[in-house]
Amino acid sequence: MVFNSVLAVCNCTSSSTHSDHQTDDLEKPSSCEKNATKDDYDPHSFGKEHYPSFFWGTLFNMFKTIIGTGMLALPFAFKSVGYGVAIVGIFLGGLIYTHVLHLLMEVEYELCKKLKTPNLTYLGIITNSFEQGPRGIRKFIPVAKFLTYFHYVFNKCISNSIYLITIGGNMQIIINHYCDANLTIVYAISAVMVVIIPMALIRNLKFLAPLSILTSIFCIINVVLILSIPTDYDSSSEIKAIADITKFPDFFGLSLGAFMCTMIVVPLKNNMRYPKTFTSSFGVINVTLSAVVVIYCIFGCLGYVKYGDSLHGSILFNLPPDGLVTLVVLNLYTFSVCVSFILTLFTIFDTLWSNLFVNRKMSHPIMAEYALRIFLCITAYFLAVILPDFKIMASLSGVMAILMEETMPIFLHILMLVQIKHKTIRVYLSLLKDLVLISICSSLFFAALIQVIRSIIKFYS
16 A cells, blocks of 8 residues: 555544544534535535645545555456456446445435535444434444454455565565575565564654655556566466356455455545545546556456466466566565555554554553554464465455445445435435345355355365
């Protein structure tokens, strides 16, 4: 993840804990906002005035937030179901996810109109949706909050474990080839921690800001280099348009994990001078995800065609180890992922520290901060060494994303619709569409979860 996006998440997670743990996570409206009626009040009229972001800046931040290590598993995902099914799946998955983000933005807009506040945090949207929903649902507010925080922290820990597996795998390839050694992935990850832990103790993100900009540039360079590296492709390996359809839930989890940015879009929109351009027909959401879908289809398809049935969970493990370009790619990715690990760890730390420790009296708060950072590093390390498989961990991250980052916004939209007193045919049709979507997502979640469990069992058998 990149610097601007990480700061956005920090604002999102930490703002909900200020003002003595407010339950609504709202920014206080000005006097003119309080005097406005619900019909007159337009949250889009109150864009950020001090150091705001505009259309292209927000689009770039959202784009570089989505593009990450998750795309390294796409060629393998294409191999699993065939390039024809995969292209259709990526397109439909991107279409559904784009619609889900629009639903989330619609829910936030209606809540802001009702509460007369310019914007809400992601947790604020969930909390207020439950509070404004049917009475029977309000008692589940603590459960919704817990699930949101748990998903955020757990999925970020999974992300960091994937980063460690990527770094360790790169080190394993380089050392085993150039030093004629037999280094295992577990020992490589363990060696990486010697560098990672001191980096994790950096308390000020401004020192990493220049490096995060470089990681965005390196990501684009790596994609081009990976597809340009010559390879001894086995022409006898058949490139299939339709392969094993039973693996589609696993494919969906892998591909969706490469898309996920639900908890990022809210702070990105809140930081805009003209928030209306975020959800317009040619707005930030539509343009960004359209570009991502095209890039993912091209990268996944070309990667599959290039390496065929020999593809590993991460395409990096397929690169010929004796080439100079490969060495450049592995080193650039190692550098980028190290920075991403630290930035991701900072967001987890900020969430836990702000909600669990900031109001506690401590004799040595700095030492407590360092202890929590080291604990988070060790947690990611144990996840990585217990299950050092890039594909399985990426699938697990995607499965969690299906539940909390795709199903939850649809559920919040349903809560909004059922509160409408005079329902029209359009409202009923929208309700029916949401119920169909939530059924599809729930079915894919359980099917993908079963696939992940089977993969874990197979890994240890």
